[in-house]
Amino acid sequence: MGQLILTCPACGKEISVPAELEEFSCVYCGAKHRLPELLPQTAPADEADRLYAEEHLLDCVRDFPNAFKHFNRKQYESFYQTHKEALTPVFEAMDRWVCAHPMQRQTFLEDFVQQFLQQWEAFHRDHPKAGSKHARDRLAFSNKLTLAWFTVPAIRGMDLSIGEDFSALLRDRFNEKYPENRFEVGSFEEIRSGFRKRWFLFGKK
């Protein structure tokens, strides 16, 4: 969690507050404040975007368990659209935050990718279905498929400035960290046409 730069409503000075702190006192005048009351008025809009994006980074797997079951010719397109719609606000917020800081673009993208990996690691470590290493690996493998087949194509399909950069960086860092569970960056069109070709080759309905 980062620091928020706020203006104390009592004395007007700028104060730095840890984002996870609910209540705090101004270091200059001692006035007591509650963070949620100060946030909407004083936090810059892009800081709220960063917090929102970080908080929802893992919605792609958290809210879509067993997404791989929809990886078939009949269901792929509609499930992809549902997935993409659900994640659009998250990556739009990330895009706004990154675009508002062009000088730190690479650093901030790297921060988001590292956040993603930390949350990914914690999610699979703490998941109720991940009691053994085998179960944890299986869960991480099925969520990796969600990432490769739905999430990354969706991010790239959102027409955001970060789409390609975030996807490529996530792939690089993910594959470095989990060399036994790698994924490649694909697109919705490629995957969908794969289903069509298979249908063409095998002549199935």
Ligand SMILES: [Zn+2]
């Ligand atoms: Zn103050």
